[in-house]
Amino acid sequence: MNVTQFNESWKFWEITNSFALNWAPPEDARIVDLPHDAMIELPQSPDAPAGANTGYRRGGVYSYSRTFLPADPDRTYILKIEGAYMNAFVYINGQLAAKRPFGYTVFYVPMNDYLEYGMENEIRIQVRSGAEPNSRWYPGTGLYRDVYLLESGSRYIQPDSVRIRTL
Numbered sequence: 001m002n003v004t005q006f007n008e009s010w011k012f013w014e015i016t017n018s019f020a021l022n023w024a025p026p027e028d029a030r031i032v033d034l035p036h037d038a039m040i041e042l043p044q045s046p047d048a049p050a051g052a053n054t055g056y057r058r059g060g061v062y063s064y065s066r067t068f069l070p071a072d073p074d075r076t077y078i079l080k081i082e083g084a085y086m087n088a089f090v091y092i093n094g095q096l097a098a099k100r101p102f103g104y105t106v107f108y109v110p111m112n113d114y115l116e117y118g119m120e121n122e123i124r125i126q127v128r129s130g131a132e133p134n135s136r137w138y139p140g141t142g143l144y145r146d147v148y149l150l151e152s153g154s155r156y157i158q159p160d161s162v163r164i165r166t167l
Contacts, residue, residue: 001152001159006066006079007034010143014038015061015126023094025065035083038062038142039129050133059129059141067120068149070111076152079109079123080159083145087128093121103129103139108150108159 011029044056070077079090085103089096092114100107115121129141150159 001150001156003080004149004151006068006147006149009066010034010036011063011065012036012038012142013063015063025063029065032064034064034143034147035145036064036142037140037144038127039138039140050135053133053136053138055138059131059134061126061128061130062142063124063126064143065122065124067122069120070115070117073115073117074154076150076154076156077111077115078150078159079111080106080148080150081109081125081143081145082106082147084125084127084143085129085139085141086134087131089126089128091122091124091126094124106160 010032011025012032013026013029039054039057039059042057042060045058046056048054048056048058050059081088081090081100083104083106084100086101088100090098090109092109092111093116095114097111097114098107098109125143127142129139
């Protein structure tokens with residue numbers, strides 16, 4: 001399985017209106033490289049809901065978006081997300097492909113069912129950490145670890161499925 005780090009050139013923005021029907025990234029979306037902590041960029045406030053546990057910063061709802069061009073429909077494409085805090089929703093071409101409520105676990109997103117070949121495909125990861133308090137220590141928020149694109153033929157060993165143990 002080919003593993004490619006997928007950390008560069010993500011569009012990033014805060015979602016301030018959860019009921020907005022506009023799916024397009026806003027014009028003021030910033031370009032960031034991962035890992036990225038959105039919370040550390042926020043100003044500190046003594047009335048932050050989680051207080052000292054979050055360094056007097058509030059959580060929020062943030063989106064990360066990136067495109068890629070899958071080359072071959074006979075290949076298998078999997079997205080590996082090492083850390084997204086928290087309540088992560090992964091969309092591929094506007095369709096919900098995966099969700100993960102936990103912020104500290106690696107998870108995999110099989111992509112093939114959502115891809116369109118011969119054109120750019122959008123991957124969007126939304127994290128929702130606004131329900132506070134949600135941690136006993138500073139959690140940060142966003143895509144705070146690496147993201148990888150895994151690519152292989154139709155037959156492959158599942159990622160993290162082989163273990164070697166010594167006696």
